[in-house]
Amino acid sequence: MNLKTVLICLAIFALGSPVQAKEVRTIETDDVDLDVRIFPAKGNVLLLGFPCDEGRSIAEEKTAAALAEDGVEVWMPDMLSAFMLPKVRSSLANISTDALLALIDEATSTGKRVYLIASGPDTELVLRGASQWEQGHKNTALAGAILMFPRLFKAEPEPGKIPEYVDAVGKTRLPIMLLEGERTPNRWGINTLSEELQKSGSTVKAEVIPMVRGYFFKRQDANWSEDVVTSQMAGLIKVSLFYLEEKEIND
């Protein structure tokens, strides 16, 4: 058995079995009751993710468990199930901003520094929630956001034209870490998106992850490099948090 086979086996093993959150807490909002999977940790950093996953994010939950072991508390509310919405992009518009604010309030009330994270079109929730929360709060408990392969076009991009982004882009001042796969055309748009995000005062750092496609950790047809990066996603997020924390200290 060669090294490549061993790594594939390890990655498949690491991804194959579901992880149980240590706690599921229900947060009541005016609109809905939100079930939040909580991976508790003793550190002073809390990562609030918005996986619109109908509770089926095996790779994300594995990552959350690994982060919690490393001292980063992770909260994973299931927004789609709470609002009884189907897993389609248009559902995002039906997730109320009030519910996002209630989650951020609950997370910041722990006294930990809160960072938001989402992937694909779900990154709209992060930006919408952050910008609205900032309008009502002056403190810095909400400390930054990680956007993994954000898909924030308002419509199909027309060749030859700068794309239009959803309304939430360019509204928050949070420091942002933007991660994009190398093997997706979207990597060529990260500078343009970064510029749009910076218009509201955000500091944005963009990084391309080599040899992976977009949504790599959700893919049924993931290749070897994508499996390996997925198995190392906790490390990738910790590096992103390190960058965001450094920004916070320097600013």
Added chain:
Amino acid sequence: MIKRLFVFAMLVSVTGLLQASNLKPYTAKGPTPPLVLQDLQGNLHDLKDYKGQVVLVQFWATYCTPCRKEMPSMNKMMKKMGNVPFKILAVDMGETRAEVTQFVNEVKPEFTILMDESGKSIADWRVFAAPSNFILDPEGNIRYTLFGGVEWDSDELVDKLKALATR
């Protein structure tokens, strides 16, 4: 069963028509961006040298599934264009020669593949998705754009491109 086949055929037909109709008149301002790139054999191609021909400039990548699917129809389209002066310049988006060569050996495009390893032309042409297509008239002006995979050998598309040559 016959009913199902009929519905399927209708869907394929309607989808094809919808795709062809996605050809959009180009409305962005400014001159046609430069395009000077090497092909897989190392030969330099300058878009300016193709004045007098209708040119399809396509930005694509090996990992782009619609790009792979539509390439056989691009081969067929070249044949359907007949004697009309026509050129396809398919610009790979930032991959290595090894990756593209492997793809070319599998899919066998019969048109010119250009390499943009730095991404300069991708930025110049404001490309944010693949496949992104630009159709130029014989004077070198961009007349249409099209995003997404299509059956390039459809009569509707071929007729539109032929019409550009005879204006």
